[in-house]
Amino acid sequence: MTTPDFAAVLREASLRVTKPRLAVLTAVHEHPHADTDTVIGHVRADLGAVSHQAVYDVLRALTDAGIVRRIQPAGATARYESRVGDNHHHLVCRSCGAIADVDCAVGHTPCLTASDDHGFVVDEAEVVYWGTCPDCAATSSTLSTTSH
Numbered sequence: 001m002t003t004p005d006f007a008a009v010l011r012e013a014s015l016r017v018t019k020p021r022l023a024v025l026t027a028v029h030e031h032p033h034a035d036t037d038t039v040i041g042h043v044r045a046d047l048g049a050v051s052h053q054a055v056y057d058v059l060r061a062l063t064d065a066g067i068v069r070r071i072q073p074a075g076a077t078a079r080y081e082s083r084v085g086d087n088h089h090h091l092v093c094r095s096c097g098a099i100a101d102v103d104c105a106v107g108h109t110p111c112l113t114a115s116d117d118h119g120f121v122v123d124e125a126e127v128v129y130w131g132t133c134p135d136c137a138a139t140s141s142t143l144s145t146t147s148h
Ligand SMILES: [Zn+2]
Pocket: 093, 094, 095, 096, 097, 098, 132, 133, 134, 135, 136, 137
């Protein structure tokens, strides 16, 4: 995976290039689906002391500009990712909260064609597939076999 030129990405979105913005964008890019605390941890490792509020503000600015996508499965904390604009979906594990990307059908986005759009102009469909990740499935099957 090549690292995009984040300074150019910010400029294209008409955002001033600042160190916190670059650090947050890098953290989100390198740790897809990270929650806010994880992003803050990586930004601090990179820049030193940065306030929670500063990171929240940067995440909001990047999300508003469409550079970062915010996902929030029901009952989970908000996660951030730099993979935007492709209408991909997410698999979420009910047990451990693991999140994986799922591509929409290749080349087109059938889920954007609602059976009845009620006159809305649809530009995004958010699909969350809930289930059990392989790790958790393996753990629970081990547990159930040993308990017998
Ligand atoms: Zn799991």
